[in-house]
Structure formats: structure tokens, C-alpha cells
Amino acid sequence: MKRFPDGMLNVRTMDRNEVQLAIDWAAAEGWNPGIHDAECFYFADPHGFFLADYEGQPVGCVSAVRYDNTFAFVGLYLVKPEFRGQGIGSNCCVMTARCFRLPVPSFCGAGSVSPAARHWGLPVVKDYWGMVS
Numbered sequence: 740m741k742r743f744p745d746g747m748l749n750v751r752t753m754d755r756n757e758v759q760l761a762i763d764w765a766a767a768e769g770w771n772p773g774i775h776d777a778e779c780f781y782f783a784d785p786h787g788f789f790l791a792d793y794e795g796q797p798v799g800c801v802s803a804v805r806y807d808n809t810f811a812f813v814g815l816y817l818v819k820p821e822f823r824g825q826g827i828g829s830n831c832c833v834m835t836a837r838c839f840r841l842p843v844p845s846f847c848g849a850g851s852v853s854p855a856a857r858h859w860g861l862p863v864v865k866d867y868w869g870m871v872s
Contacts, residue, residue, distance in 0.1 A: 748827065750834040753788035753800065755781050761788065761800040761815045768817065780804050788815070789834050791827050799827040803835045 753761065758777045765772045773779075781788065784804040791799035799818035805811045813835070818827045 750791045753790045757790050758788050764817045791831050798822040799831050801831040801835050
């Protein structure tokens with residue numbers, strides 16, 4: 740697996756327009772984001788969206804939206820296909836874990852990223868499709 744040298748990959752908080760980019764990537768993957776998801780999730784927690792860029796090009800993302808001090812939802816865990824297998828998703832998850840504001844939520848809902856939520860030690864109550872994890 741190719742890894743990016745230190746400093747080559749930048750993971751940072753997304754702005755509102757970049758959240759829409761992540762929603763568009765999700766739709767391109769065959770996911771079914773709602774037409775107002777970006778606006779609603781960003782309003783709930785504007786600091787909960789992270790974008791990985793390489794040489795100024797967006798290459799991956801993840802969200803960790805906190806609804807209150809007891810619940811967060813991890814999602815939009817995506818890496819552009821041509822950049823997969825290079826550690827970008829792992830870097831996004833590390834940044835998300837570092838940026839979770841205290842107190843850490845008691846429960847975390849997750850879609851395709853329930854292993855990431857468990858990695859942070861958060862109990863996953865249900866996945867995106869409503870199946871118990």
C-alpha cells in the first residue's frame with residue numbers, strides 16, 4: 740500500500756460548499772443522501788466534517804456530526820477511487836478522532852464506518868440501514 744509522505748496530505752475541516760461535494764461523492768457511490776442532507780448536517784455541527792486534500796485536490800472525507808453531548812453520527816467516509824489504498828481514509832479518521840470535542844459522546848451512530856466508531860471506543864447503536872451493529 741502506498742502511503743503519502745508526512746506533509747503531503749492535508750486533512751482539515753470542510754466549509755459548507757465542501758460538504759456538498761462529499762454528499763455528491765456519496766451519491767456517485769450509489770448511496771442515497773437526501774437532497775437537504777448537507778444543509779441539515781452542517782447546521783447541526785459545522786465543525787464535524789473533514790476533507791483530505793493532496794496538492795489542493797480533494798481526495799477523501801469523513802464526518803462526525805455531534806447532535807449533543809450524548810450522540811454523534813459518523814458518516815461520509817469516502818476516498819476517491821483512484822486514491823484508495825493509500826491510507827487517506829485512515830488519516831481522515833485520525834483527524835476526526837482528534838477533533839471530537841469533549842465530552843466524548845456516549846453513543847455513535849454509523850453507516851459504513853461502524854468499525855471506525857468502534858476504533859474510537861464508542862458504542863454503535865444502529866447502522867445507517869437500521870440494523871443493530
